[in-house]
Amino acid sequence: xxxxxxxxxxxxxxxxxxxxxxxxxxxxxxxxxxxxxxxxxxxxxxxxxxxxxxxxxxxxxxxxxxxxxxxxxxxxxxxxxxxxxxxxxxxxxxxxxxxxxxxxxxxxxxxxxxxxxxxxxxxxxxxxxxxxxxxxxxxxxxxxxxxxxxxxxxxxxxxxxxxxxxxxxxxxxxxxxxxxxxxxxxxxxxxxxxxxxxxxxxxxxxxxxxxxxxxxxxxxxxxxxxxxxxxxxxxxxxxxxxxxxxxxxxxxxxxxxxxxxxxxxxxxxxxxxxxxxxxxxxxxxxxxxxxxxxxxxxxxxxxxxxxxxxxxxxxxxxxxxxxxxxxxxxxxxxxxxxxxxxxxxxxxxxxxxxxxxxxxxxxxxxxxxxxxxxxxxxxxxxxxxxxxxxxxxxxxxxxxxxxxxxxxxxxxxxxxxxxxxxxxxxxxxxxxxxxxxxxxxxxxxxxxxxxxxxxxxxxxxxxxxxxxxxxxxxxxxxxxxxxxxxxxxxxxxxxxxxxxxxxxxxxxxxxx
Numbered sequence: 001x002x003x004x005x006x007x008x009x010x011x012x013x014x015x016x017x018x019x020x021x022x023x024x025x026x027x028x029x030x031x032x033x034x035x036x037x038x039x040x041x042x043x044x045x046x047x048x049x050x051x052x053x054x055x056x057x058x059x060x061x062x063x064x065x066x067x068x069x070x071x072x073x074x075x076x077x078x079x080x081x082x083x084x085x086x087x088x089x090x091x092x093x094x095x096x097x098x099x100x101x102x103x104x105x106x107x108x109x110x111x112x113x114x115x116x117x118x119x120x121x122x123x124x125x126x127x128x129x130x131x132x133x134x135x136x137x138x139x140x141x142x143x144x145x146x147x148x149x150x151x152x153x154x155x156x157x158x159x160x161x162x163x164x165x166x167x168x169x170x171x172x173x174x175x176x177x178x179x180x181x182x183x184x185x186x187x188x189x190x191x192x193x194x195x196x197x198x199x200x201x202x203x204x205x206x207x208x209x210x211x212x213x214x215x216x217x218x219x220x221x222x223x224x225x226x227x228x229x230x231x232x233x234x235x236x237x238x239x240x241x242x243x244x245x246x247x248x249x250x251x252x253x254x255x256x257x258x259x260x261x262x263x264x265x266x267x268x269x270x271x272x273x274x275x276x277x278x279x280x281x282x283x284x285x286x287x288x289x290x291x292x293x294x295x296x297x298x299x300x301x302x303x304x305x306x307x308x309x310x311x312x313x314x315x316x317x318x319x320x321x322x323x324x325x326x327x328x329x330x331x332x333x334x335x336x337x338x339x340x341x342x343x344x345x346x347x348x349x350x351x352x353x354x355x356x357x358x359x360x361x362x363x364x365x366x367x368x369x370x371x372x373x374x375x376x377x378x379x380x381x382x383x384x385x386x387x388x389x390x391x392x393x394x395x396x397x398x399x400x401x402x403x404x405x406x407x408x409x410x411x412x413x414x415x416x417x418x419x420x421x422x423x424x425x426x427x428x429x430x431x432x433x434x435x436x437x438x439x440x441x442x443x444x445x446x447x448x449x450x451x452x453x454x455x456x457x458x459x460x461x462x463x464x465x466x467x468x469x470x471x472x473x474x475x476x477x478x479x480x481x482x483x484x485x486x487x488x489x490x491x492x493x494x495x496x497x498x499x500x501x502x503x504x505x506x507x508x509x510x511x512x
Contacts, residue, residue: 010040017041018052038090043207046141048090056084058152061128069100071499072451073483074307075280083128084149089119089142091203093196093245097279097307098122101194102129105241105309109168110191113235115179115228118205120146122194123172127154131192132170134185136177138211143174150174178211180227185235193232193242197225199258202249218249218256222265229269238314242271245279247305248479253297254509255476259306260463271310273458276451278481278502279305280352298371303350304481311457333407333431338365338380347371353505354483364448364482368406368505372444376403379438383410383427403443405435409461411503412452421452421459429468436473441512445474448482450503462504473512480505 009030016026023037042048060082079087080095098114098121106112108130114122117137126133127150137143154169177184179197198205198214200221206212213224232242244266246259267273281303341362348367355363369378379402407428412420432445439445449461466476482503 010044013037013040014044014052020051020053023050039204042204046207047139047145048203048205049088049145050090051086051088056148056152058083061154063096063099066096066099068103069277069498071501072276073278073280073481073502074100075282077282083124084152085121085124086119089145091198091205092118092121095121095125097196097245098125098194099129101241101243101307101309102126102131102192105243106131106192109170111189112192112194113185113190113232114195115177115182115193115232116195116197117146117174118142118196120149120172120174121196123150123174127169127172130167130169133172134175134190135172136175136179138176138178139206139209140176142205143176146172146174179213180211180224180231182231182235187234188237190235191237191240193236193244195243196245197228199247199249218258218261222261225262226265226269229266229271232266233269233271233312236312238312240312241274242266242310242312244308244310245305246308248302250299250302253299253477255479257463257466257476257479259308260460260466263306263308263460263463266308266310270313272313273308273460274311274456275307275309275498276458276460277307277309277498278352279307281305300348300478300480301350303352333381333383333427336380336382338369338406340369341366344370351478352481352483354485357484357486360484364505365406368446369404372406372446372507373404376440376443378402378404378406380406380408381431381435382408383424383431400438401440402435402438403440405439405443405445407432407435407445407447409447409449411450416452416454418454418459421454421461425461425464425468428465432469433471436471436510439510441510443510444477445508445510447506447508448503449506451500453497453500456497462506465506469508473510474508475511476506477509478505478507480507 009032013026013030013032016029017037023034026037027033038048041052045052063080063082074097076094076096082095085095102112102125109132111132111134112122112126114133114135117123117135119142120135123133123135123146135146137146150172156167156169198221200218201215203214204212205214208215213221216224236242244262246262248258249256263273339362341359344363344366347370353364353367365380377400409424409428428447432447435445447465449465451461452459462479482505483501
């Protein structure tokens with residue numbers, strides 16, 4: 001293509017974007033890809049936005065029928081468009097997330113920090129909820145956008161806070177700065193950190209601006225985020241929270257657990273994990289073309305992110321003593337015949353599976369077995385403390401090869417000990433590796449597991465499982481979130497800790 005023609009197409013695409021023409025129509029009309037449109041806008045505007053004309057007229061100052069989240073799965077079918085919130089800044093988070101975090105972990109007048117400001121979603125919520133805010137971004141164009149977004153007036157006669165007393169509006173302080181260097185902030189100065197970093201190089205937020213972490217591959221990204229975590233730990237007050245939203249990515253049809261890897265970065269910096277929330281995504285197409293692709297090529301559409309809520313310890317002393325492991329508590333693996341749902345219209349096609357409470361086990365088993373056994377041999381194994389608790393036992397045929405081994409873990413309660421967890425993980429590691437000799441090449445090892453809370457903090461068992469299963473012939477295929485849909489969830493009870501309502505299915509592909 002000649003320079004003249006290339007220039008003409010660029011101008012035409014930008015003109016169409018200003019007119020509000022959908023991207024798929026622009027692509028069809030001018031023979032360009034979505035990625036081309038995205039890069040063109042980022043290059044010409046200095047930031048990655050989906051629309052060039054956004055109406056900033058304020059129609060309301062709070063979401064309708066809002067209730068604080070009380071469990072570990074957050075699902076917002078509508079993104080949220082009160083105040084000046086919009087989805088124009090690509091990859092920005094739903095305002096429901098910072099609103100929940102700010103209300104739960106801070107009080108009016110306290111200082112909230114967002115070190116990846118973007119379009120200013122967190123800053124807008126701080127202004128609406130009577131919190132002071134310092135928000136910064138390495139991209140000056142993003143800060144220009146954020147300043148426009150927070151430039152609305154808040155009626156003084158409306159008290160948006162749940163707290164009693166006089167409501168004060170604080171104008172957010174918006175700066176151009178690097179999240180790896182917060183030297184302009186004093187030690188122990190911030191009451192809450194609430195931020196949404198890039199997911200390595202999945203989306204580029206600038207036109208290759210120096211210091212933009214969204215151009216870094218996973219390993220380099222995590223290394224630089226280590227500097228962010230260290231600075232975050234320094235500026236946060238002891239006992240206060242740091243909330244970060246992060247998601248996974250996929251390479252060569254397998255999962256890169258970016259969320260768990262970033263968790264490690266912050267734990268290494270000295271934080272403790274207070275909550276691990278699953279944020280559902282609702283823009284995943286699960287019918288037609290994508291359903292066929294999902295079943296034909298055996299992959300799931302990524303439909304969840306992780307909201308990691310860390311706490312800076314008040315004391316440098318360890319908050320628990322790791323107990324000695326008692327061999328008498330050894331869990332026993334037992335083969336079982338799983339209950340299966342007889343008829344199911346379609347298999348699940350995203351990384352979030354939600355099944356009715358009464359049919360949970362049958363639906364779960366059916367989806368795992370039908371998708372990963374591929375009509376061949378399979379075994380289902382339950383870990384139990386007593387063999388008598390497991391029904392329908394059967395003996396495995398000697399010498400038989402399986403295409404799927406499903407290991408079902410016990411669901412620990414919040415009264416279990418670190419010793420029990422360590423012992424369980426050691427048993428799972430040993431037993432899972434034994435099963436590799438019985439699995440066919442190209443087969444699957446799937447493990448059901450759930451996080452647990454010990455002494456007020458989360459023990460992230462899915463992450464720990466992935467950390468210990470590091471055999472060269474095991475490729476991490478999927479991390480699936482599994483939830484029981486209860487008919488009557490009961491009344492909301494506000495508490496300091498969120499109720500753990502999700503499990504995981506960790507799926508490995510065997511590559512011998």
